Amino acid sequence: MKISVICGSSRKQAQSLKVSRFIEKTLADNGLCDETWLFALTGNPLPLWDEAIWDGDPGWKALLDPLSEQLAASDAFVVVSPEWHGQVPSALKNFFLMWGKGELAHKPALIVTVSSADGGAYPVAELRMSSYKNNRICYIPEQIIVRNVESVLNDDPALNDPDADAYFRDRILYALRILREYAAALKKVRETGVTDPGVYKNGM
Ligand SMILES: Cc1cc2nc3c(=O)[nH]c(=O)nc-3n(C[C@H](O)[C@H](O)[C@H](O)COP(=O)(O)O)c2cc1C
Numbered sequence: 001m002k003i004s005v006i007c008g009s010s011r012k013q014a015q016s017l018k019v020s021r022f023i024e025k026t027l028a029d030n031g032l033c034d035e036t037w038l039f040a041l042t043g044n045p046l047p048l049w050d051e052a053i054w055d056g057d058p059g060w061k062a063l064l065d066p067l068s069e070q071l072a073a074s075d076a077f078v079v080v081s082p083e084w085h086g087q088v089p090s091a092l093k094n095f096f097l098m099w100g101k102g103e104l105a106h107k108p109a110l111i112v113t114v115s116s117a118d119g120g121a122y123p124v125a126e127l128r129m130s131s132y133k134n135n136r137i138c139y140i141p142e143q144i145i146v147r148n149v150e151s152v153l154n155d156d157p158a159l160n161d162p163d164a165d166a167y168f169r170d171r172i173l174y175a176l177r178i179l180r181e182y183a184a185a186l187k188k189v190r191e192t193g194v195t196d197p198g199v200y201k202n203g204m
Helices: 015-029 058-072 090-097 121-130 162-191
Strands: 002-007 035-040 076-082 108-114 138-146
Touching: 002 015, 002 162, 015 035, 015 076, 015 108, 015 162, 035 058, 076 121, 076 162, 108 121, 108 162, 121 138, 138 162
Parallel strands: 002 035, 002 076, 076 108, 108 138
Antiparallel strands: none
């Protein structure tokens, strides 16, 4: 089983990247999957979507094909998003425009949002409302909102609020265990063939 972590912050010193790396390590340390892949939108590796993608532009293909392979080989995803101005960063919304050929389809995803204060609810709502229609990613009902992120999940214990840090470490492991079971279950759903993306290319 392969679980991929998508880090939605384009900031170079992003706390979301710290959280993403912690999640990747938690997956590996607890044997929750055979393989992980972390794709970070640090520094905006993806240009803004344009129509040349539809025309098979060689530049876009060279950029996207290796990523498509990684995503298509994944059984589940963790989508990590900071809250920026009460929204999901545009880099992450742009990411979701790229994958409509079944790479993410009918695969479970855990939403993890990140705030330096007590925010984090808005990107959960936004992802659940508007990021899945054509790529058909399946957000599981569990979610993680990492509030006051600077004071948790740091490698240096001196930087952590002990109670909050212990809570988030435990809660993230709990959610990842659930994600793993959804991944096993939804693989069976895909294997039935009823989700064939060739039937209705886009969601309604
Ligand atoms: C452009 C921008 C807008 C932000 N807006 C919010 C916000 O609306 N609510 C919030 O809780 N935090 C906000 N923050 C702070 C983030 O929560 C903080 O940067 C946190 O570390 C997560 O973002 P990061 O992964 O990019 O570091 C904002 C940060 C940036 C860079």
